[in-house]
Amino acid sequence: MKRDLISITDYSKEEYLKIMQLAGEFEKNPNQELLQGKVVASLFFEPSTRTRLSFETAISRLGGRIIGIADPGSSSTSKGETLHDTIKMVSNYADLIVMRHPLEGAARYAAEVSSVPVINAGDGANQHPTQTLLDMYSILKTQGSLDNLNIFMVGDLKYGRTVHSLLMAMTEFENPIFNFIAPPELQMPDEYKMFLRDKNIRYFEHREFTDIISEADIIYMTRVQKERFSDPMEYEQVKNVYILRNSMLAKTKPNVKVLHPLPRVNEIHTDVDKNTKAYYFDQARNGVFTREAIISHIMNLK
Amino acid sequence: MNDNMKKKLKLKVSAIKDGTVIDHIPAQYLFKVIAILGLNNIENQITFGTNLESGKLGSKAIIKVSDKFFEDDEINKIALVAPHAKLNIIRDYEVVEKKVVEIPQEIIGIVKCFNPKCITNNEVITTRFRVVNTTPIALRCNYCEKHTVGEQMRMQ
Numbered sequence: 001m002k003r004d005l006i007s008i009t010d011y012s013k014e015e016y017l018k019i020m021q022l023a024g025e026f027e028k029n030p031n032q033e034l035l036q037g038k039v040v041a042s043l044f045f046e047p048s049t050r051t052r053l054s055f056e057t058a059i060s061r062l063g064g065r066i067i068g069i070a071d072p073g074s075s076s077t078s079k080g081e082t083l084h085d086t087i088k089m090v091s092n093y094a095d096l097i098v099m100r101h102p103l104e105g106a107a108r109y110a111a112e113v114s115s116v117p118v119i120n121a122g123d124g125a126n127q128h129p130t131q132t133l134l135d136m137y138s139i140l141k142t143q144g145s146l147d148n149l150n151i152f153m154v155g156d157l158k159y160g161r162t163v164h165s166l167l168m169a170m171t172e173f174e175n176p177i178f179n180f181i182a183p184p185e186l187q188m189p190d191e192y193k194m195f196l197r198d199k200n201i202r203y204f205e206h207r208e209f210t211d212i213i214s215e216a217d218i219i220y221m222t223r224v225q226k227e228r229f230s231d232p233m234e235y236e237q238v239k240n241v242y243i244l245r246n247s248m249l250a251k252t253k254p255n256v257k258v259l260h261p262l263p264r265v266n267e268i269h270t271d272v273d274k275n276t277k278a279y280y281f282d283q284a285r286n287g288v289f290t291r292e293a294i295i296s297h298i299m300n301l302k
Numbered sequence: 303m304n305d306n307m308k309k310k311l312k313l314k315v316s317a318i319k320d321g322t323v324i325d326h327i328p329a330q331y332l333f334k335v336i337a338i339l340g341l342n343n344i345e346n347q348i349t350f351g352t353n354l355e356s357g358k359l360g361s362k363a364i365i366k367v368s369d370k371f372f373e374d375d376e377i378n379k380i381a382l383v384a385p386h387a388k389l390n391i392i393r394d395y396e397v398v399e400k401k402v403v404e405i406p407q408e409i410i411g412i413v414k415c416f417n418p419k420c421i422t423n424n425e426v427i428t429t430r431f432r433v434v435n436t437t438p439i440a441l442r443c444n445y446c447e448k449h450t451v452g453e454q455m456r457m458q
């Protein structure tokens with residue numbers, strides 16, 4: 001039976017660990033011709049150059065061929081073809097589908113329609129599991145373990161799908177502590193806090209972005225987006241409160257790393273970039289190895 | 303009114319020869335139930351009463367449909383708005399079967415996902431939900447993973 005990767009919770013802890021281990025192998029040896037003779041469809045129904053390039057690099061390093069849609073304006077969908085029909089057609093051509101779509105649930109639906117495995121590269125505000133796996137790989141690589149970590153999440157915790165998925169995945173590991181720093185409008189939704197309480201996992205909520213981060217092992221930054229606010233005045237009040245500056249890292253733990261799913265706007269000041277605690281560009285690089293690992297796992301190549 | 307008269311009156315209202323009596327519908331959902339079951343589009347003889355006293359529900363409604371016997375998936379639809387509804391199947395003036403409607407663990411079709419950005423609201427797709435709570439009812443969309451809760455429910 002084909003396996004897809006649509007939501008982070010589709011995978012068990014054992015699978016997370018297997019992906020991490022494979023990603024480590026691909027980091028040591030990125031060019032492995034495991035996909036030779038295979039065709040991968042890269043379907044981006046909304047533009048996301050960063051994610052697309054990361055996937056297409058991973059496919060290329062595995063020796064696979066790529067067909068696809070990079071510009072949704074030129075695709076068959078702009079001529080009114082349904083997602084159903086596009087996926088039916090493409091799954092007759094390709095051995096694997098990597099897909100990004102603006103509508104939530106589109107990837108799950110595509111996986112039902114498709115005869116070949118589907119990897120979700122983002123479906124609206126819903127899921128982006130390969131981002132979560134590369135976040136986990138970055139955490140494992142820098143901390144040496146996914147257990148006993150104090151994880152600070154900062155910024156838009158209400159709509160940020162990456163923090164939600166990362167939270168869900170990290171609860172599979174031993175003794176995590178979560179600290180949420182967000183304006184009242186953008187707090188972590190109740191369903192996630194309830195989930196943590198049910199699992200007896202400690203979490204703390206803060207409004208101020210201050211030296212409480214001295215406890216952190218991971219500082220996960222997100223963008224605070226203007227369009228999330230109903231009142232523009234509220235945005236003006238908080239937009240400069242959740243900015244990480246280099247000076248704020250002075251009293252943090254030596255092992256702490258700053259992560260960000262990118263692209264950033266102004267929430268991490270450029271003076272942080274030279275600090276060895278800044279990890280967001282390495283994190284993006286880890287994305288290629290993690291995606292090589294995910295593809296070879298799904299295609300049963302490793 | 304003496305007890306005998308009450309009994310007679312009750313009998314008169316209840317008197318359908320063959321068909322289904324749907325009891326214990328929350329009064330505020332009577333017209334929703336009628337719409338869900340498409341009772342406004344059928345030729346059968348239908349009587350209903352509403353704002354009747356009920357210990358359990360506060361105020362209940364009852365529907366009697368002559369010559370109509372519901373399939374299980376139709377009964378599931380009722381369960382979504384009237385989880386405590388009870389069905390009496392009548393044959394020749396006798397109750398031959400009683401059914402309790404139960405909310406199934408999975409709802410296929412019937413309900414629309416509340417999320418306008420859900421793929422099911424943008425392409426012709428049969429919805430699918432897992433029931434995560436019954437009172438109030440909360441359905442988790444199989445596709446967008448969002449919850450559709452209580453009053454947000456619309457029928458597909």
Ligand SMILES: [Zn+2]
Nearest residue numbers: 415420443446
């Ligand atoms: Zn949905």
